[in-house]
Structures are given as structure tokens and as C-alpha cells.
Amino acid sequence: MIQPLNGHIILTPVEEIEQMVGNIIIPDLGKERPEMGEVVAVSDTFNWNRGEWKKTELAIGDKVLIPKLGAMKITIDGQDYFICKENDILGIVKN
Numbered sequence: 001m002i003q004p005l006n007g008h009i010i011l012t013p014v015e016e017i018e019q020m021v022g023n024i025i026i027p028d029l030g031k032e033r034p035e036m037g038e039v040v041a042v043s044d045t046f047n048w049n050r051g052e053w054k055k056t057e058l059a060i061g062d063k064v065l066i067p068k069l070g071a072m073k074i075t076i077d078g079q080d081y082f083i084c085k086e087n088d089i090l091g092i093v094k095n
Helices: none
Strands: 010-013 019-021 024-028 037-040 046-047 052-054 063-066 072-076 079-085
Touching: 010 063, 037 079
Parallel strands: none
Antiparallel strands: 010 037, 010 079, 019 024, 037 063, 046 052, 072 079
16 A cells, blocks of 8 residues: 655546446547546645644545546556645545
């Protein structure tokens, strides 16, 4: 497992479900959408101006949105992960 440092978040990609109408799959090719990921590890951020640690607002298991180019995608032992800063997170997906 990867331990993130100084405000970084580790995510696993969440696959998007294709829409179907009857037996026809409707591709979603022309739309630019953010990526969705599930938080697997978080770290606190050090605020250099105040000289203190700031707790993250994210929790393990949260599903979040990140911009397509806002995170680094890596593969470790065959598993894909995203690594990004907490500032790159667009929002938490609530069900």
C-alpha cells in the first residue's frame, strides 16, 4: 500500500456505467467529464504560514470527482491508482 504525504490523496478509479436504451449502448464519447475515484489513503496538510497541521475533510471510502488532468495515474502490482492533492478534488459524491 502507498502512504501519501503532505496533503496528497490516493484513489482507486471507479468505473463509470454506460447508459443503455433497450439493447443499444449509448457511448458518452464527446463529453469531457471528471474522473471518479474512491479514497483509499489520505494525509494531513502542513500549513507553512501558520506552522500547524490541517486535518483533511476526506475519509477513506469517499467517492470523489477529480479533473481528467488533475491527478497522476500510476500502476502498482497491476492495480491502478490516482494520486492528487486535496485541493484538486472537485467534490464528494453523495448517494
